[in-house]
Amino acid sequence: MDTHPTLPEFDYLRPRTPAEASEFLSGHPGEARPFMGGTDVLVRMRDGVLTPRFLVDVKGLDGANDLRFDPKAGLTLGAAVSMNRVIASADVRTHYPLLAEACRSVASYPLRTRATVVGNICNASPAGDTIGACLVFHAVLHVHGVHGPRPEPLSSFFLGPGKTTLEPGDVVMAIHLPLPPDRSAGVYLKLGRNRLSDLSIVGVTALGHPDSSCSSGYRFRLALASVAPVPLVPLEAERYLANHAITPESLGSAAQLAADACSPIDDVRGSARYRRLMVRNLTATALAQVWNRLTV
Amino acid sequence: MSLHEIHVTINEEQEQVAVPANMTLMRMLREKLALTGTKNGCSAGECGACTVLLNGEPVNSCMVLAVECDGARIVTVEGLAGEERLAPVQETILRQGGVQCGFCTPGILISSHALLQRNPNPDEEEIREALVGNLCRCTGYVRIIEGVQEAARMQSAAD
Numbered sequence: 001m002d003t004h005p006t007l008p009e010f011d012y013l014r015p016r017t018p019a020e021a022s023e024f025l026s027g028h029p030g031e032a033r034p035f036m037g038g039t040d041v042l043v044r045m046r047d048g049v050l051t052p053r054f055l056v057d058v059k060g061l062d063g064a065n066d067l068r069f070d071p072k073a074g075l076t077l078g079a080a081v082s083m084n085r086v087i088a089s090a091d092v093r094t095h096y097p098l099l100a101e102a103c104r105s106v107a108s109y110p111l112r113t114r115a116t117v118v119g120n121i122c123n124a125s126p127a128g129d130t131i132g133a134c135l136v137f138h139a140v141l142h143v144h145g146v147h148g149p150r151p152e153p154l155s156s157f158f159l160g161p162g163k164t165t166l167e168p169g170d171v172v173m174a175i176h177l178p179l180p181p182d183r184s185a186g187v188y189l190k191l192g193r194n195r196l197s198d199l200s201i202v203g204v205t206a207l208g209h210p211d212s213s214c215s216s217g218y219r220f221r222l223a224l225a226s227v228a229p230v231p232l233v234p235l236e237a238e239r240y241l242a243n244h245a246i247t248p249e250s251l252g253s254a255a256q257l258a259a260d261a262c263s264p265i266d267d268v269r270g271s272a273r274y275r276r277l278m279v280r281n282l283t284a285t286a287l288a289q290v291w292n293r294l295t296v
Numbered sequence: 297m298s299l300h301e302i303h304v305t306i307n308e309e310q311e312q313v314a315v316p317a318n319m320t321l322m323r324m325l326r327e328k329l330a331l332t333g334t335k336n337g338c339s340a341g342e343c344g345a346c347t348v349l350l351n352g353e354p355v356n357s358c359m360v361l362a363v364e365c366d367g368a369r370i371v372t373v374e375g376l377a378g379e380e381r382l383a384p385v386q387e388t389i390l391r392q393g394g395v396q397c398g399f400c401t402p403g404i405l406i407s408s409h410a411l412l413q414r415n416p417n418p419d420e421e422e423i424r425e426a427l428v429g430n431l432c433r434c435t436g437y438v439r440i441i442e443g444v445q446e447a448a449r450m451q452s453a454a455d
Contacts, residue, residue: 005339009297012317012363039359042320043340055317057364084353108429110354110407111341197428 007045014057018144018173021056026146026169034058034171036079036119039111058171066174069095074178076142079119079171083112083130096177098186098207102133105190107197118172121154124164124230131158131231132188132205132223134175142174149173158230181219184209185293189282190225193269200226201270202278204258206286208294214242218294220254220287227262227275234261237283246291255284302366306331307375315362322346322357324365325372333373333402337431344430347403348372354410356429373402376409384450385409389443396434403430408444416455417448 012035015021025032032054033041044050058064059080066078069091077086083103086092092100099117106112106120106129120130121141134154141152146169154175157164166172186207192198203225211219220241224232237257244250264275298317303310306329313328322339325331325348334357337345341359348357349371376383382390385408395401404427411418411426418426423444424437432440 006323007318007320009316009318011298012300012361037359038361039341042359042361046339055361059364107341108344109410109426110344110347110356110429111359113350113353113355114359196425 005046005048007042008048008051010045010052011054012057013054014060016060018061018149018171021058021061021171022144022146022169024054025056025171026167028054029168032056034079034122036122037082037114037116038119039107039115040119040123040125056171058173061171061173063174067092072179074176075099076174076176077117078174079116081116081118083115083117083120084109086117087112095180096133096137098188098205099130099133099137099177101186102130102188102205105129105188105196105200105203118175121157121175122164122166122172124158124160124162126161126228126231127200127203127226128231129188129190129200129203129225132203132225133186134177135223135231135233136186136205136207136221137177137180140176140178141172142176143170144173145170151176155233160229181207181209181211183294185290187286187289189286191278191282199269202226202275202282204279204282204286206283206290208287208290210294211242216242216244216246216250218242218246220290222258222283222286224258224262224279224283226269227264227279229263232261234258234283236261241287248288251287251291252284254287255280258283300363300366302363304365304367305369307371313362317361317363319362320358321348321350321355321360321362321365321370324362325357325370331372331374335399335402337399342429342431343400344403344407344427345400347406347430349406349410352410352413354407371406373405376405383409384447385412385444388446388450389440392439392443392446394435394440394443400430400432400434404432404440408440408447411444412448412451416451418444420445 033052035055035057064078064080139154189204191202205223208220237254259280264272335345337343341356346357
């Protein structure tokens with residue numbers, strides 16, 4: 001076993017425009033990959049799992065480094081915006097504290113200097129820590145493809161582990177988070193094998209807010225990590241809370257519905273049975289914490 | 297494979313280096329520039345032994361391509377000390393006995409130096425969080441943390 005493997009050979013390109021990037025990527029399907037922070041792709045290349053002929057660095061494209069908050073429209077993060085920049089942003093901490101909390105749970109400070117939210121999403125791991133926050137904020141991706149730019153809602157983006165709706169030639173230029181609902185509160189509860197830095201065995205994102213269109217008067221949004229082939233939104237649990245008065249019992253029933261929606265696997269981090277039980281317990285805790293913050 | 301000519305500032309020295317696309321910043325430092333203070337532990341962004349400052353922020357240099365560093369400023373452990381004296385974290389971690397085998401030490405020094413630059417008075421939890429990506433299998437961390445705490449006190453007394 002080579003304990004100090006080098007990266008396989010490849011060519012490195014820095015396109016000047018999104019059109020140039022899309023054209024090159026679509027001309028080399030299966031051989032060329034967009035390259036952002038590299039914290040996932042370089043590890044998999046080192047391990048020989050990925051052997052792209054070309055890495056297409058998109059961090060120099062216009063807008064890739066922009067972190068913009070518009071009080072009327074929401075937050076836009078360019079593809080090259082690092083998680084540490086997201087955490088340090090006063091606008092994010094004020095309006096999307098849940099996103100900052102999710103970023104902080106990822107690996108270590110030096111890794112987050114490089115790791116990006118857009119990269120975390122494109123990597124499409126069911127365990128991706130920042131995906132849940134983006135899902136509950138109803139994020140939309142700005143994708144540039146061979147036919148030009150298009151929006152792509154995050155809710156229908158994930159197809160399987162590492163699989164998304166992206167086609168050859170597509171580059172995710174940015175992610176946009178609409179304004180958070182009024183008076184919302186959110187939490188991300190992450191269960192790892194240690195308290196900091198590990199991948200999640202289970203991750204539960206919960207966001208709640210008053211909503212007069214629900215018979216309960218409140219709407220809750222949930223997203224579950226590491227318990228299905230894709231980041232999972234347990235719609236039955238969300239619907240239950242929209243339609244039943246919020247009590248400790250109804251929160252518990254919703255947590256059970258969330259656990260029922262999962263299809264976890266056994267792996268080195270935990271068994272399927274353990275994951276399902278932890279989804280129930282952590283969802284109950286997350287909902288109780290959100291409810292507590294909504295009603296103080 | 298493409299070969300790239302890059303210009304970088306390393307420990308305040310200008311360098312011009314020809315790097316293949318698949319060379320990481322860590323390998324460039326060690327193999328092209330003989331800056332072997334930066335250690336190769338895991339090559340996977342897990343252990344932190346290769347931590348350096350890239351434009352002032354700590355990164356795992358095994359997770360950065362050298363070609364991406366064209367025009368960048370890099371500080372390695374060799375660049376932390378001044379002409380006459382060690383950087384505060386170097387002095388205090390040494391004094392507290394926060395070094396045993398020494399393999400993790402360059403990364404620990406860079407990460408804790410960067411922590412004190414962005415947060416001059418970290419509490420113990422903040423120090424532990426900042427060093428979560430720097431694995432040490434010898435010390436048990438206690439003396440390292442005491443070293444960082446002492447460096448913080450030293451710096452605030454000097455200000």
